[in-house]
Amino acid sequence: MLGKLIRHEFKATWKILLLLNAVTLGAGVACFFVMNTLHGYMENGDELISNNVLRMLVTSSYVTWFILYFLSIFAVNLGTVLFLMIRYYRSLYSKEGYLTFTLPVGTQEILHAKLITGYVWSIGGGLITMLSILLMLLGLLFSFTPFEQQEILQEVGDFANLILNPATLLLFVLFGLVMPLYGLISIYFCITVGQLWQKHKIAGAILCYIALNFVNRVIMSFLTIGRMMLLPFAFSDDLSDFRFSSYYNGTLITTLLFSVISCAVFYFVIRYINANKVNLD
Amino acid sequence: MNEILTCYGLTKRYSNGFPAIDNITLNLNAGRIIGLLGPNGSGKTTLIKMICGLLTPTAGSLYVAGLPVGPQTKAIISYLPDQTYLNDWMTVHQIIDYFADFYADFDVMRAYEMLTGLQIDPNNRLKTMSKGTREKVQLILVMSRRARFYVLDEPIAGVDPAARDYILSTIVSNVDPGATVLISTHLISDIEHVLHEAVFLQQGRVALYDAVENIRKREGKSVDELFREVYRCLGN
Numbered sequence: 001m002l003g004k005l006i007r008h009e010f011k012a013t014w015k016i017l018l019l020l021n022a023v024t025l026g027a028g029v030a031c032f033f034v035m036n037t038l039h040g041y042m043e044n045g046d047e048l049i050s051n052n053v054l055r056m057l058v059t060s061s062y063v064t065w066f067i068l069y070f071l072s073i074f075a076v077n078l079g080t081v082l083f084l085m086i087r088y089y090r091s092l093y094s095k096e097g098y099l100t101f102t103l104p105v106g107t108q109e110i111l112h113a114k115l116i117t118g119y120v121w122s123i124g125g126g127l128i129t130m131l132s133i134l135l136m137l138l139g140l141l142f143s144f145t146p147f148e149q150q151e152i153l154q155e156v157g158d159f160a161n162l163i164l165n166p167a168t169l170l171l172f173v174l175f176g177l178v179m180p181l182y183g184l185i186s187i188y189f190c191i192t193v194g195q196l197w198q199k200h201k202i203a204g205a206i207l208c209y210i211a212l213n214f215v216n217r218v219i220m221s222f223l224t225i226g227r228m229m230l231l232p233f234a235f236s237d238d239l240s241d242f243r244f245s246s247y248y249n250g251t252l253i254t255t256l257l258f259s260v261i262s263c264a265v266f267y268f269v270i271r272y273i274n275a276n277k278v279n280l281d
Numbered sequence: 282m283n284e285i286l287t288c289y290g291l292t293k294r295y296s297n298g299f300p301a302i303d304n305i306t307l308n309l310n311a312g313r314i315i316g317l318l319g320p321n322g323s324g325k326t327t328l329i330k331m332i333c334g335l336l337t338p339t340a341g342s343l344y345v346a347g348l349p350v351g352p353q354t355k356a357i358i359s360y361l362p363d364q365t366y367l368n369d370w371m372t373v374h375q376i377i378d379y380f381a382d383f384y385a386d387f388d389v390m391r392a393y394e395m396l397t398g399l400q401i402d403p404n405n406r407l408k409t410m411s412k413g414t415r416e417k418v419q420l421i422l423v424m425s426r427r428a429r430f431y432v433l434d435e436p437i438a439g440v441d442p443a444a445r446d447y448i449l450s451t452i453v454s455n456v457d458p459g460a461t462v463l464i465s466t467h468l469i470s471d472i473e474h475v476l477h478e479a480v481f482l483q484q485g486r487v488a489l490y491d492a493v494e495n496i497r498k499r500e501g502k503s504v505d506e507l508f509r510e511v512y513r514c515l516g517n
Binding site for chain 1: 368
């Protein structure tokens with residue numbers, strides 16, 4: 001039955017979410033060409049160097065494109081989250097819940113289907129966003145001369161070597177896999193808790209989200225900044241002992257552990273509420 | 282097992298402490314059409330939601346065909362809630378696929394026959410239909426299942442007399458022998474002629490459960506007349 005639930009969940013979401021991902025990718029492709037052309041023109045166009053008005057026009061178009069690109073990426077990612085939120089709320093806690101919760105499946109299977117589908121879309125959306133940003137950056141890179149390109153790549157490589165090692169990379173990958181799940185399940189948790197309110201379910205979910213974020217920020221601040229204060233160099237002027245990778249790795253591990261534990265707590269609370277406390281109008 | 286529903290000391294209290302269902306012990310026989318009767322607020326919908334697994338009892342136990350409420354009982358219950366619960370962005374065709382996918386007892390042919398009879402185009406989306414048509418589609422879906430237990434919450438409330446006749450005839454003509462129908466309503470005169478048994482709920486308790494014929498003989502009046510008398514007395 002889980003397979004059927006997942007199939008119908010994808011059927012209900014693929015049109016909108018595929019469209020949103022196509023917009024992200026399309027924006028990346030457009031930026032590849034626009035960044036390449038405009039930046040190259042700014043750097044090398046003889047006419048542009050001698051004409052201040054034209055130079056200002058091209059520079060402002062360049063900046064506008066850059067801002068529009070990031071705004072569109074932000075809007076598309078926000079749209080994906082909002083769509084998944086609305087889908088979760090409507091199919092479980094609005095009138096549609098009468099159908100969903102009377103299907104001959106366990107309430108945990110319903111939750112698993114929502115989580116698996118949402119997670120696949122989140123990871124897919126994240127990868128598409130990364131690909132889109134990469135395309136935009138490649139557009140920028142290709143507008144430089146081959147010599148400049150080599151210099152830029154060299155500097156990026158040096159910086160990466162300074163802060164990254166295989167352990168950090170692995171932690172970043174784990175981070176990239178866990179955080180979308182954390183984001184998704186925390187939102188589902190807030191919606192599920194919010195529906196316990198008799199009248200104002202959406203307001204309840206928003207309040208829960210605000211409270212959860214506040215608590216989360218306090219705990220994360222303690223785990224990251226507080227941890228930094230405990231390091232030996234914290235009260236010393238000598239930063240020669242500072243090791244980026246060691247600090248990052250420690251912070252990433254702490255954050256990962258906190259996120260995984262939070263995910264487990266949210267999961268069991270949602271399961272309990274869906275099995276015992278569903279509050280349909 | 283000749284009992285489709287068994288409740289022992291079933292109680293449901295809401296967060297304000299109000300007992301919507303108060304210590305009910307009830308056994309419903311299989312193969313009957315049973316009216317779940319009572320005024321507004323008597324606990325009919327709460328009882329139905331517990332039977333369908335939408336609410337968890339505060340105390341007591343509830344079994345459907347000898348099974349505790351869960352996926353297995355949901356597979357044998359065909360539930361019609363008192364409101365439209367279908368995804369309105371779907372076409373009727375897509376909803377039929379959805380039902381056929383999840384319910385092994387769903388009869389696709391029967392669904393399309395009933396749609397044709399009512400001249401409803403299965404390619405139309407629900408959101409393009411009138412409220413009455415959407416309710417008919419929902420009834421068709423529920424009655425297209427060859428279920429053992431039909432639980433219908435206020436199926437004739439808020440519809441015109443002609444539609445009531447259609448709904449009742451659809452229910453009666455599509456129930457397989459051996460299946461049980463539990464119909465909740467306060468419009469008793471409209472459904473009395475199809476009922477075999479009646480359960481009277483009063484302030485969350487079972488005030489009366491008997492065969493309709495027995496009630497008529499014993500009381501010398503129709504179930505509707507008795508209902509009006511009992512609840513008029515309550516009001517005084």
